[in-house]
Amino acid sequence: GGGMVCACVTVINELDGLKRGGQTAEESASREEHVSVAARSALAFLEEKFADRRQRDFRAMTNQGTLLNTIAFRSECGNAADYDDGNNDDIILNCARQLCNAAGKGDVEPDKKVVVQMERKVVLLTNDRNLRLKAHLYHIPVRAMASFMQWFESQG
Numbered sequence: 001g002g003g004m005v006c007a008c009v010t011v012i013n014e015l016d017g018l019k020r021g022g023q024t025a026e027e028s029a030s031r032e033e034h035v036s037v038a039a040r041s042a043l044a045f046l047e048e049k050f051a052d053r054r055q056r057d058f059r060a061m062t063n064q065g066t067l068l069n070t071i072a073f074r075s076e077c078g079n080a081a082d083y084d085d086g087n088n089d090d091i092i093l094n095c096a097r098q099l100c101n102a103a104g105k106g107d108v109e110p111d112k113k114v115v116v117q118m119e120r121k122v123v124l125l126t127n128d129r130n131l132r133l134k135a136h137l138y139h140i141p142v143r144a145m146a147s148f149m150q151w152f153e154s155q156g
Contacts, residue, residue: 004057007046008095010088012060012071015039015046042145046071063091065098089131096124096140123148 018039049058050071060068099122124135124142135142 004059005049006059006061006067006095006099007071008061008063008092009068009071009073010063010091010095012043012046014088015043019043061095061099063095065095065102089128089134092126092131093124093134093138093140096122096135097138100138100140 016039018035020036046058049055050060050069058069060071060073062068100120120139120141122140124131124140125145125148126132126135126142127144127146132142
């Protein structure tokens with residue numbers, strides 16, 4: 001294919017934590033189990049693709065923007081305060097913005113008064129509603145994982 005799947009190291013770390021189950025007592029056991037199963041499935045998919053040396057279109061991206069051919073390195077020594085308020089959504093959004101800049105289309109700051117039409121070669125994949133909203137503010141195309149996986153599997 002002509003595309004590349006890039007997984008932010010922060011996402012991989014989040015999945016690693018979620019696969020163990022919820023952290024709060026108020027979460028229901030069924031929701032906790034659903035999230036845990038989904039995280040394990042996503043990690044298994046990524047680990048399989050990264051382990052297959054024939055898969056040249058999978059990369060991991062550090063918070064500083066370095067692309068890696070492996071997800072074996074899951075910790076970074078970066079300063080989370082460098083990314084707005086340092087939450088994971090902002091770090092993930094920063095990775096997507098860096099990819100947009102690397103694709104040659106440049107970054108676009110949010111402006112409510114301007115209508116922008118552009119072509120992007122980067123699509124952020126997330127089921128997180130808040131992250132999708134933030135991505136739209138920066139004109140980063142965003143899709144849910146289910147629709148992406150359906151398309152990906154149809155590519156053979």
